[in-house]
Amino acid sequence: MSREEAAARLAEVRTRIDAAARLSGRRGDAVELVAVSKTHPAEAIVPLIEAGQRSFGENRVQEAQGKWPALKASHPDLRLHLVGQLQSNKAAEAVALFDVIHSVDRPSLIAALGKAMAASGRRPDCFLQVNIGDEPQKGGCAIADLPALLAAARAAGLPVAGLMCVPPDGIEAAPFFAMLQKLARDHALPALSMGMSGDYETAIMLGATVVRVGTALFGSRG
Ligand SMILES: *Cc1c(COP(=O)(O)O)cnc(C)c1O
Secondary structure (H helix, E strand, O other): OOHHHHHHHHHHHHHHHHHHHHHOOOOHHHOEEEEEOOOOOHHHHHHHHHOOOOEEEEOOHHHHHHHHHHHHHHOOOOEEEEOOOOOHHHHHHHHHHOOEEEEEOOHHHHHHHHHHHHHHOOOOEEEEEEOOOOOOOOOOEOHHHHHHHHHHHHHOOOOEEEEEOOOOOOOOOHHHHHHHHHHHHHOOOOEEEOOOOOOHHHHHHOOOOEEEEOHHHHOOOO
């Protein structure tokens, strides 16, 4: 991807974010755009950094460890988000590398993250992931388990920013976004991580404060 192409794609997504944010009575710059760079090499990421993008997302700790230490060293103001499922035995590595973790979804992981944060002094912002479509193959806690999970995260000292979801494929996402918004409101949580390339404008109109966009910025993952 050339620098011009990266800048054009970024401008297009930001324009759509601004429009959706205005419709929901907010400013576009109140919505954090996370560019999900999973599977894409550093050469594809650098043009977006040069176009001004600062927040990036990965879904695997090991893949991120191969790409991001060097990029972060040359651009210390980058914010790196873990958007994929996290195994408890990778918690320390995730805490060391990421600035935001979107996939906190069970007590064993909360315990591992709490220990890793205490040991390292690093405290990445955390989102509790909710399995909003009740799909067996997906990460996230059951809606009924959210109150206990939130209490456990707070007791372990995790900085809980808000809630995250990945709605079911192939059906309208808006009702699921609305459910997540209601859960966040019920628990007085300010941040909502929801919306991907196909539905980020809908998510923003339903209150998303963080959108996770891959394909619309990088092209298809092949
Ligand atoms: C890959 C991924 C995205 C980005 O998906 P696109 O459809 O390419 O925008 C967002 N969130 C999560 C959790 C992902 O794994």
